[in-house]
Amino acid sequence: MSDFNKDFGEYKKDLDKASKDENINRALGRAVKSYRENTDAALAKYPHTLALAEEVRGIKDYSMENNKQLLDQAMKVIESNHGKAFYAEDREAAIRIANEIIGTGKVIVKGKSMLGEELKLREGLEEAGNEVWETDLGEFILQLKKDRPMHILSPAIHVPREQVAEIFSKFFNKEVPPDIAEEVAVVREFLREKYFTADVGISGANVVAADTGQIVIIENEGNVRLCTGAPPVHIAIVGIEKLVPTFLDAMKTAEVTWRYANYGAPGYVNIISGPSKTGDIEKVTTYGAHGPKEFYVIFVDNGRSKMMADKNYRQALHCLRCGGCMYECPVFQVTAGHFGRTYLSGIGSVWESFVDSVDAAAPMLYTCLRCGRCVERCPMKIEVPTMVGKLRSEVVSDDTE
Amino acid sequence: MPAKKKIPPVLEILRDNIVNKGNPLALNAKQNSSWVKDLELPAKGDILFYTGGEYQLLPYIDSLVKTMTIVDATSSAFSLLMGARKLVNMTGINAEKIYASALAKDKDRYFSINYKAASILRKLGYEICYDSTGELYSGALLHELGFWKELKGYAVKVSDAIRATGAKTIVCISPHSAEMFKQVYPEIVDFPQVEVKTFIEMVWEKRDLLPPVKYDSPVVIHDSCRMARDLGIFQQFRDVLDAVGVSYVEPYRCKEWTTCCGGPDKMLFPELSKIMGGRRVKELADTGAAKALISCPYCLSAIESGNKDNTILVDDFVEFIYRGYEN
């Protein structure tokens, strides 16, 4: 039994400290402003997005209702596309499956994945004797800093360039100036070599089409293209809630996701349905042309089906992880991801209640103001305050036996 | 038997006070209704004026919060002090001390908001009654903090008290009470067939009868989250200002997009709450308005906490409208 008071005390100290941290303050101030401006501009430029978001809410409703069937369908079609599909009930199973595919002593390049954070995937692979590199610039900084993401889209939102320069200078063992372009360049040079020598590339997915087995990954840096394209093996880890019925549904979901993540159009949208192949010589299909020869998808539950089964909380699975709500959250605006664990802010407190436990999420649940502005922002109109209220009643229910 | 979960003692204190004393700080009926003064409101009638004792709590909240945070929740001494009762005794948190620490001017001001609201309704021609001996707090904090089981029992008492007044309409001065009676009570209890209204809706209906308010520069409205998002009430404030001849400006975030004052975190995260209050004050002040109008007791308290260096003048909407009668 966790001791709410003790956890709570530590957590509160951390929140108070974060709220007075000049770096967080400055970084968040800029981020909130630019998020709002960019999103307003993107929504104004593509005004169909509002209606599309409503349509995606319907798609998500249907998909949660029929998740088992979609999972079945997707797994079969991935196999018929010459990929391999797995189902992992929890962290242990997911890590075991990944390690069985990978083995030991391998070099792995990894794209950003919230599920990866949830499963502590990097640690799990490292413990099996592998070398893992985060390739998203923000995640790479955090890997070196031994820190955790403070925003789901901009994980290193709390680290200013000066601190990045310090971290890089130490790691690369040379003077890296606090100049963003130069900071980006050193990482580019370092990771290029890793992409082309790595044994395995790992990615998450934003959405998966059950009918075609195509996984869709939205990105801007281009690291996911390299991670999923250069190494001979690609493993995608995906939460089961990411399944939608058709390819078209997946595209609609993806567009709404990036639009609310403040993009008119993101740098890249990767769509992957199987290993790389060619039939150019005598029309004989051969796998592993330029891209990976092996393609694996691990579908992970880890508390999701429990959330899906409870109509009070099912809606939380509609979350696209666009991050919009966080920029509108008054607590997040002053504390960043300190109001969070793996998942952040109000929606994060609901997710933590399932992927971890209500007890573990309790301090977060009691931080939420239940002010409801996140619902205004949310493309999925997820009723976070209502769910937080209900979960609080679960937190205190033992106490009132 | 399941192990008792250790929740922050302040939550237990609030819960027990509400359930046992009908008020989060255990204020008694006499204290609660002392604002009535010369109004001589009948105890029964068609239109029940309901304060829920909420504005009456405000003078005490800050001293309660201060007392609650004396003990560092992470210290080892703290874990020895767990049970709420023990904490109350050992750290000297007791009702008398907290009541005694309230400033007389705060008490006068916050209590008078009820007086002014009741007076405005009367002057507009509403025949209101007020249950000065039996009025109970709505239980909004029980709902907010997750004490749903306790709320179920408590709501029966509140409903009975309201039923006993024979009212057909209940006018809530706080959006939190209105939300409880409109949205929560009908789901959990046999709530009397009354129409639930907020003070501002009643005023809005008769806004043409309001006297003008002399105020030369524009004011800014801080919409309360509950009022604007849950109850959908925000245009009414603007219409009333138009009616009394006062101009207003809008902050960057307003109406359904309003920024929370930070009030809900006041008990558990007072520092953070103050910072959020301060940020909202800044948003309001950035409009250039010299005065902000507030329409929720908890917003009023949180905005005041965030406004310690008097960045902006702060009035409750009730106080501001009442000025028309004072001219």
Ligand code: SF4
């Ligand atoms: S809860 Fe809504 S706004 Fe927040 S990340 Fe999820 S989809 Fe985006």
